[in-house]
Amino acid sequence: MEPFVRHTAVAAALLHDDVNTDQIAPVGNHRGLKEDYKSMLFMRARKREDGSDDPDFVLNKPQFRNAGILVTGNNFGAGSSRESAVWSMLANNIRVIVARSFADIYRENCLQNGLLPIALGAPEADAFTAKVIAVDGKAPFTVDLETQRIGGPDDFALGFEIAPADRVRLLEGLDDIGLTLKHMAEILSWEKRAAAAQPWLQQTRDSR
Amino acid sequence: MPGTLFDRIWDFHRVGQRADGRDLIYIDRHVLHELHAHHAFAQLEKQRRPVHRSDLTFAVQDHTVATKPGRDDDTNPSGTAFLKAMREGTRKNGIRLFDIDDPEQGISHVVAPELGIVLPGATHAVPDSHASTVGGVGALAFGCGTSELAHILATQVMALKRPQRLRATLEGRLAPHVSAKDVALRLIAELSVAGARGHVVEYAGAAVRAMPIEQRMTLCNLNIEMGGRSGFVAPDEATFTWLAGRPYAPQDEMWDRALAHWRSLKSDDDATFDREVTLDCNALEPQITWGTDPSQVAGIGDRVPDPAAMEPGRRAAAESAFAYMGLSPGTPLVGLPINRVFIGSCTNSRLPDLEVAAQVVRARRVAEGIVAMVVPGSSTVKREAEAAGLDRVFRDAGFFWGESGCSMCAGGNGDRGQPGERCVSTTNRNFENRQGPKVRTHLASPETAAASAIAGRITDVRRLLSGAA
Numbered sequence: 001m002e003p004f005v006r007h008t009a010v011a012a013a014l015l016h017d018d019v020n021t022d023q024i025a026p027v028g029n030h031r032g033l034k035e036d037y038k039s040m041l042f043m044r045a046r047k048r049e050d051g052s053d054d055p056d057f058v059l060n061k062p063q064f065r066n067a068g069i070l071v072t073g074n075n076f077g078a079g080s081s082r083e084s085a086v087w088s089m090l091a092n093n094i095r096v097i098v099a100r101s102f103a104d105i106y107r108e109n110c111l112q113n114g115l116l117p118i119a120l121g122a123p124e125a126d127a128f129t130a131k132v133i134a135v136d137g138k139a140p141f142t143v144d145l146e147t148q149r150i151g152g153p154d155d156f157a158l159g160f161e162i163a164p165a166d167r168v169r170l171l172e173g174l175d176d177i178g179l180t181l182k183h184m185a186e187i188l189s190w191e192k193r194a195a196a197a198q199p200w201l202q203q204t205r206d207s208r
Numbered sequence: 209m210p211g212t213l214f215d216r217i218w219d220f221h222r223v224g225q226r227a228d229g230r231d232l233i234y235i236d237r238h239v240l241h242e243l244h245a246h247h248a249f250a251q252l253e254k255q256r257r258p259v260h261r262s263d264l265t266f267a268v269q270d271h272t273v274a275t276k277p278g279r280d281d282d283t284n285p286s287g288t289a290f291l292k293a294m295r296e297g298t299r300k301n302g303i304r305l306f307d308i309d310d311p312e313q314g315i316s317h318v319v320a321p322e323l324g325i326v327l328p329g330a331t332h333a334v335p336d337s338h339a340s341t342v343g344g345v346g347a348l349a350f351g352c353g354t355s356e357l358a359h360i361l362a363t364q365v366m367a368l369k370r371p372q373r374l375r376a377t378l379e380g381r382l383a384p385h386v387s388a389k390d391v392a393l394r395l396i397a398e399l400s401v402a403g404a405r406g407h408v409v410e411y412a413g414a415a416v417r418a419m420p421i422e423q424r425m426t427l428c429n430l431n432i433e434m435g436g437r438s439g440f441v442a443p444d445e446a447t448f449t450w451l452a453g454r455p456y457a458p459q460d461e462m463w464d465r466a467l468a469h470w471r472s473l474k475s476d477d478d479a480t481f482d483r484e485v486t487l488d489c490n491a492l493e494p495q496i497t498w499g500t501d502p503s504q505v506a507g508i509g510d511r512v513p514d515p516a517a518m519e520p521g522r523r524a525a526a527e528s529a530f531a532y533m534g535l536s537p538g539t540p541l542v543g544l545p546i547n548r549v550f551i552g553s554c555t556n557s558r559l560p561d562l563e564v565a566a567q568v569v570r571a572r573r574v575a576e577g578i579v580a581m582v583v584p585g586s587s588t589v590k591r592e593a594e595a596a597g598l599d600r601v602f603r604d605a606g607f608f609w610g611e612s613g614c615s616m617c618a619g620g621n622g623d624r625g626q627p628g629e630r631c632v633s634t635t636n637r638n639f640e641n642r643q644g645p646k647v648r649t650h651l652a653s654p655e656t657a658a659a660s661a662i663a664g665r666i667t668d669v670r671r672l673l674s675g676a677a
Contacts, residue, residue: 017525018401018501022639027620032289033246044641075402075435079637080618081337083244083353104405104437105337105351112355165228176355177257179226180363186224187260187365190234198220200458200466201236201330204263207459 002114003173006144007095009068011132011152012058019072020079021106025088037084037091059092063137069096071132077106086113096143098150098160100125111166112176116145118160131156145171210476212373213442214408217348217473221331223365230367236330237264237347238360239316240303242287242294243271243620244335248358249297261364262302266325269294269308270315271620275583275610281308284621301361314586314612317341317429317554321421322588324454328443328470333360337432338554338636343440344425345447346473348408350438371437372482374407375475378415380490385669387564388423389556389634389653391415392430393495395487397505400522404436407483410475411441415489421450422558429555430636433502442474494669496541497638497651499529504638508656508668512539532640533648534630541650541666548631549580549661550643551654552610553617556634557585561654562593566601568658568669574606575664581608581623583615607661616643632660 025040041059048054058064070089076099077085086109089097097110098118110117120128131152132141139153145167150158168174195202211219223232238261240248245267252259259265272287273279281291291308298305306313312323316334320326321342328346333339339351350366360366378391396403409431416424424441431439441447448467451457458466494508504526506513514537515526530536535544551557551565562584574580582602584590590612593599599609616623617635624644625631631649634657638649650666659669 017521020501020637020639022618022637022642026641027618032286033293044645075405078401078435079337079432079639081335081351081353083247083355086353101402101405103402103435105353108356109353112353163229165230169228176367177255177359177362179228180232180359180365180367183224183226183232183365184363186232187234187363190223194234198329198466198469200327200462202264204237204266204325204456206455207457208455 001112001173001175004095004114004116004145004170006142006146007068007116008140008142009093010064010066010137011069011071011135011141012064012067012137013071013129013132014058015073015129017073018075018078021077021082021085022079024077024085025082035084037088040084041088041092061137066093067137068093069098069141069143070094071098071129074100075103076101077103079103081105081109083109083113086110086115089115098125098128111169114170114173116143116170118143118162120160124158124160128158210478210480212410212475212479212481213473214348214373214410217329217331218370226367231370232365233331233368234365235333235360237266237320237326237332238364239320239325239332239334240265240267240357241271241316241334241336242269242290244354244357245297246290246293247354248361249293249301251358252361257362259301259303259361264364265303265361266320267294267298267303267305268316268319269306269313271614271618273308273611273613274621275613275615275623277611279308279611287621310587311591312586312588314588315554315557315614318558318585318589321345321425322454322586324451324457327451327457327466328447329473333366338429340431340436340439341425341429341554343428343431343438344421345451346440346443346470348438348440351432372407374404374409374436374483374485375481376409376411377413377484377486378411379413379486379488380415381418382415382489382492385655386492386494387653387655388419388426390492390495391487391489392427393497393502393505393651394492396430396434396503398487399434399485401433401501401503402435404431404434407436409436409439410481411439413486416441417444420560421447422560425558426555430502433636443470494653494656496656496666498533498535498541499526500532500638500640501525501529502636502638502651504529506541508542510541512537512541514538542668544630544666546632546660546665547578547629548625549578549657550583550616550631550633550635551581551657552583552585552615553635554585554614555636556654557583557589559589559592561634562589562598565654565658566598568655568673569605569607569662570601572605572662574661578661578664580606580661581610581616583610584612587612618642619644632657632666
């Protein structure tokens with residue numbers, strides 16, 4: 001996984017609650033195993049009925065074409081567990097999502113892929129949102145995970161919280177499977193214990 | 209110290225703690241589907257990491273399979289590559305696949321319990337948000353993404369933060385023609401689509417105890433629609449009777465030993481939960497969604513609500529839902545003309561779901577111009593339904609009777625509605641464009657869906673059956 005240390009980019013505001021993964025990464029006609037994650041992102045919201053770009057959708061506006069930070073509402077990433085809803089962000093160089101809260105599975109998928117999910121309390125979220133709207137894509141913001149600060153134009157500065165372990169995992173781009181494989185001895189000894197205590201859990205057999 | 213059943217299952221399965229503070233939770237049964245598995249197989253191959261316990265891993269083809277009778281890999285051309293990649297990945301890794309032509313193929317959440325693959329007190333993972341369906345037999349199940357899928361394949365554990373505990377006590381007795389679907393929709397409406405975020409939900413109370421296992425699965429299936437991390441019903445004698453003799457369930461002496469353990473699986477009387485909610489089900493009527501998220505729900509006899517009367521947090525979403533759904537405040541739900549009906553999906557596609565729908569449809573005809581589909585949740589369900597003559601009941605009434613799969617739940621197999629169509633669906637998500645571009649979805653129970661197909665409009669099944677509709 002690519003480490004996340006800091007990210008400087010234009011911030012765009014998508015101020016809805018409960019944005020779901022069907023909206024973020026719609027299931028269309030699958031094109032086979034290699035999907036085009038870049039064009040998948042908010043595909044339906046981006047397009048008008050005739051297939052042209054909808055100029056009113058925030059990420060289609062000229063100043064937000066290269067947005068790399070997304071600001072949004074509560075419960076971002078609700079619904080399906082599809083990881084394409086994270087990959088499509090990364091394919092568009094969006095590496096930070098600032099929300100009031102995240103759906104559980106979506107947040108886990110972010111951490112697996114080096115996409116920084118920042119949850120802000122209401123006062124901080126209001127302040128950041130207001131600033132993003134005021135700046136209107138004219139200047140970038142910098143999100144620094146080392147110092148846990150968001151900086152922006154006119155000396156804008158805001159701290160954010162993230163669980164220390166999640167922070168380290170992103171900063172170092174740690175291999176999640178590798179972290180767990182260090183515990184293989186414990187896994188093997190658990191399997192032995194379980195095979196004695198609840199043997200039906202450690203075996204599967206078609207009895208027919 | 210008194211504890212909840214969740215705590216007992218979690219603590220038993222806790223292999224250890226990782227340096228980052230996450231608990232490593234052993235996954236007893238892992239079931240893959242073709243939409244996501246190929247990424248994980250490719251990743252592990254690249255990293256030269258083997259599958260740790262292929263014997264505890266199963267796979268199904270469900271998301272992209274066509275439902276057309278006589279289907280094969282190419283009937284849905286956009287699914288072909290996924291089906292083939294799944295076949296190759298499971299063959300290379302020695303994983304039992306319920307392939308497109310397997311007599312026991314079906315939706316993972318239907319197949320795993322009906323074959324006795326998942327068991328009470330077991331942990332379960334599926335790369336799909338509706339994994340907790342199997343909470344209906346008392347299993348603790350987690351939906352996950354693709355990276356986590358690869359992680360489980362390589363290690364057989366998930367690295368999780370311990371969730372909070374929520375008990376949802378469903379009191380009272382369901383009236384005739386009111387089902388678990390209606391209870392779940394009402395609960396989501398009360399709690400909101402984020403109401404159970406970060407929580408594992410234990411469903412308890414008299415209404416739950418009285419539910420047959422299939423209805424408990426419907427209830428647990430919709431847990432994610434209020435944001436829950438997992439959800440389950442503590443197993444009881446009904447669960448054990450339901451599981452006995454299923455092919456992958458323990459047999460003979462092993463069954464007796466498992467049963468003795470399963471009978472102890474319940475929360476202590478004085479266990480404390482982080483949150484408690486209760487819902488009185490006595491007066492509950494059939495429910496139906498009017499909006500574009502599963503919390504936008506009304507009783508079937510109600511009118512579409514007025515956003516102006518809603519709390520500010522829900523108003524904007526309601527207004528945008530009205531625009532999409534082509535509705536205006538104050539419109540009665542009953543009587544809204546529809547174009548389509550879909551009965552199926554991991555939410556409502558098990559045999560009893562089809563039986564109650566067939567009871568409504570029997571000796572009646574689908575209204576002129578309505579496209580009505582029944583897609584059984586598994587090939588086993590399909591076979592059992594056909595043995596009972598249900599396929600004839602549906603076909604004679606004008607329904608399409610399909611091969612098993614996820615079908616129109618998300619349309620990943622090409623089964624979709626046409627733009628602007630209004631569809632009454634027994635699925636789990638009424639999100640915009642989910643059942644096809646601009647399709648307007650109303651979530652409801654199988655009986656409400658069946659009654660609406662007959663009438664050609666949203667219908668109160670009780671009135672249809674009494675001859676009043």
